[in-house]
Amino acid sequence: MMVITGLGVVAPTGVGLDDYWSTMLAGKGGIDRISRFDPSRYTTQLAGQVDDFEAADYVPSRLLAQTDRMTHFAFAGADMALKDAGVDVAAIPEYDRAVVTANAVGGVEYGQHELQKMWSGGPMRVSAYMSVAWFYAATTGQLSIHHGLRGPCGLISTEQAGGLDAVGHARRQLRRGARLAVTGGTDAPLSPASMVAQLATGLLSRGMDPTTAYLPFDGRASGYVPGEGGAIMIMERREDAVRRGVERIYGEVAGYAATFDPAPGSGRGPTLSSAIRNALEDAQIAPADIDVVFADGSGTPELDVAEATALTEVFGLRGVPVTVPKAATGRLYSGGGALDVATALLAIREGLVPPTAHVEELAPDCTIDLVRAKPRELPVRHALVCARGVGGFNAALVLRAAA
Template sequence: MSRTTVVTGLGVTAPNGLGTDEYWKATVAGQSGLGEVTRFDASGYPSRIAGEVSDYNAEEHIPSRLMPQTDHMTRLALTAADWALADAGIDTSEMPEYGIGVVTSASGGAVEFGQRELENLWSKGKEYVSAYQSFAWFYAVNTGQISIRHKLRGPSGVLLTEQAGGIDSIGQARRHIRKGFPAVISGGVDAAICPWGWVPQIASGLMSTVDDPARAYLPFSSDASGYVPGEGGAILLLEDAEAARDRGATHVYGEIAGYAATLDPAPGSGRPSGLRRAIENALADAGCTSADIDVVFADAAGVPEHDRAEAEALAAVFGPNAVPVTAPKTMTGRLLAGGAALDAATALLALRDGVVPPTVHVTAPAPGLGIDLVTEAREADLRAALVVARGHGGFNAALVVRRA
């Protein structure tokens, strides 16, 4: 039996807005959350710009008993999950005991918590290491803490495909709903703005070293010089459409219509990237053609050769300049495991309100890219959107969301 999966709740924690309404208002207005790193002293590092969730006070959102055992990342995820459930108007205690699952994405775990405890071990000794270190750092901790907090015993899991993970988690959640489960909490939230999370990203050679927040992350631009990391993401409440209708869901943001994922071949193999295939497979899964897509939310690596590869894949599928392309993550930075989930939430909000948010700080795409890059908010009749994401290591994912 084919079941329709819809999104009935959104929870957003982002550098340019805390909560879905604040985030969406700032995003449409083109307000950036990028700035100098404040979570640690980055003065000795070549990259010093990030998207931080600066107005978040954990004590206002997280029970005191959970504070000692959670990382900043997990607190943001718990908060976003609370908001998504409240937005959906769903009472988990009234759902079947094993009816709701949790599937989130991760890039490496709660590195800030782990760094602090390792520093205690090195400087003070093992007696000063928190017992919570045994699980607080774990890459599956967001899934675990969300399921425990809300007493959710349905099918759960975690996807580790870096920036592509937010889409992959949504795709996995849809599989569970198609198997008969009424609802799944999905998406991703990440936070790795600490030395332990910073150094591996610098080592990739893909981070921008520009100190001006307005010039550091310029995907698809002639001045592109790498990406800026950020923290935060989005949690979505996915439901079986019939189950949502039966319980009296007050609103539906849209349908998860199509999903696909591919893996790039090994470097030097001479074989093409799998990005185009992921896009085409997602369109086929949604039962639509390229002509049915009204906007693309791009991966937007910010690295010239990666941007060109994405632009070529989009031109091959849609034709040159044939569909509006936007990258609102220029206002948040790339959020690792939270990035694609936030893009999916943003795409759903765009469909709801009929507006394509802008790619800020970029005045025009580099010559020859062949994409209609949206640099100012654009009103449009949006019926379906494509969200594209690529994770470090060759992961590609594509998601089609359709207006309800």
Template sequence: MTAVVTGLGVAAPTGLDVTEYWSATLEGRSGIGRVTRFDPQSYPAQLAGEISGFVAADHLPGRLLPQTDRMTQLALVTADRAFVDAEVVPAELPDYAAGVITASSSGGFEFGQNELRALWSKGSEYVSAYQSFAWFYAVNSGQISIRNGLRGPSSVVVSDQAGGLDAVAQARRQIRKGTPIILTGAIDASICPWGWVAQWAGGGLSTVKDPSRAYLPFDEDASGYVPGEGGALLVLESLAHAKQRGARVYGEIAGHASTVDPRPGTGEPGLRRAIEIALADAGIAPADVDVVFADAAGTAEADRIEADALAAVFGPRAVPVTAPKTTTGRLYSGGAPLDLATAFLAIRDQIIPPTIGTTLSDDYSIDLVTDSRSALLHNALVIARGAGGFNSVMVVRGPSRELN
């Protein structure tokens, strides 16, 4: 059964709706700057892709605000916008006709930090009862399902930055099992001291203070990545259901694969294999891929592994490669779903968005797109990798006569 995307919701440092985000992405406008949500002076890494201008009280009922982390507030509003874009009214759906499957890499860290501060400074009687779930990895799935009455299959996937694609793949499985609609993707937000320490401990954060030079994947001066907040949620639907209600279709989730790298020093990284399996699942050859949205880790070793895998599968410089996340930072589990949304927009408008800031190193045999490039686009490949060796690869296909 074919799974198609009929709605997009975006929350990014460069835009809180699809139109704003897409315009900024094509123009290469950066949302990376010095952290403002806390004073980062005492930390080695001080830059982030922050979402500005978001006031949860403008979008959500007051009763939800003390119950939810910023991450969940962003997710609830993004879910609302995805349903509006798909012209789906959840309250009008039959029971069990829709579910929600999201990913998370950290949960509601800011909420948890605030409650721990209350515990330490005031005592246990000042800790909110909502702490029991507001921090949890599955809270976005739970709160979205409650708010929208989505009683179908629901779950959360945790595989670090690869999780967003794995969640969409799980949603596709549920569509194939007969659920008509699944809301899927991920929103992450962990720009608070507690979350910052955890991210720093994971390694890989850039300590460069200049926002234009801090996150430079595939560049000789690459020194790590800049974290960010946000992501995307997609309305995934069976093709039959989408046709029945006359829905506009962005395209199809055509193929997916996940692998895990072996223990260091014991074998080859699993990224190339994941790409090959995803292509086979989509029923296409490497020559059929028109653009690759790279994981773009921003460290020499990780970038080399990715570039080598792409050259091995597609041939040196044989397919355009882009990393628009250089405008937002890496959004953890939210980054890959945002790349999926970007891929569908790129296919819609037949243009590849740029990788900003980077000057491609001669060490990498890839065709890196550094300025927006018009192109004939039908199939796109999206790559996401997470700490611990997670690899996830997804092939998306634009709308065809069959899909409309």
């Protein structure tokens, strides 16, 4: 049995568990006009920014200039999670310590700054660290070096689904013999070059009102708002956690599955429902056992309908409460799935399901029981987290309350 014993959160709605959770329960949003650069020339001008974050509080000074913001978030999340778990990493053999993270965007902000130096001052102005700071696996590598995680290391790049896939892969490494896994996902996609790439998908919202720009399953939905941040978690075998005297177990990773959608024009439909059923089978539970679903919530009408249809196929018409907390933060790409896992574990602990911010009236074809306006008191034994990544990635994760 693989359990989560530590959580670290860096989100537009709060840095640290307490700030993040209280803000989410209050239904407050973290979406606003982009201030990290002038967005006036872009059709999308809103984002979920992490404003109250000082990288120097978490990142060794010599590494600040060598790493991108995506890695700074991961340093912070890992530091919080390890402290939360109360684990003495040094007491675990170094080759039994695993790290698996997810990233979708890479260190594009770092890369852009270095290219600007080259254009203005020539190639000798470019930092040697650009060769690694931009890379998707930089976060896994830096965490491995900093914490001595010399066991199995991995990087997942499946866009929004990546945060769930990383957790699933970390569980696999524990089953194969690792004793501790640092896992989750972070992304920092808020730079001019990154925005150009994101806009190419055609999925981003052009709304200028932070309260209506990103409305999953709402009849007014017109795309999503990007965001930055994510979550890092500590996963262990239950017997190891109990043996070392852990104070708190947030929950068990009971089931996981991933699927890939067929190519457009193939005549075959999306496969999210298959991922959900496979995750339930892996957890050895029935659909009726799920108490709440943390949905992907694209905010794009066609994709919202597809997800609502998948949920109805598995759970029946309004058969299970559904929530999309990321409506308050924007979609954090690989950080979003990981943040949803952390949020679901907090919901299990507190018996409270956070609301889907700002959604008022569901789209006609989205016949789901969406938690809106205020938190819903609900004993949560099993939570399902769903995520979809651009390109056809689907992932589903079942979390179970600690016995």
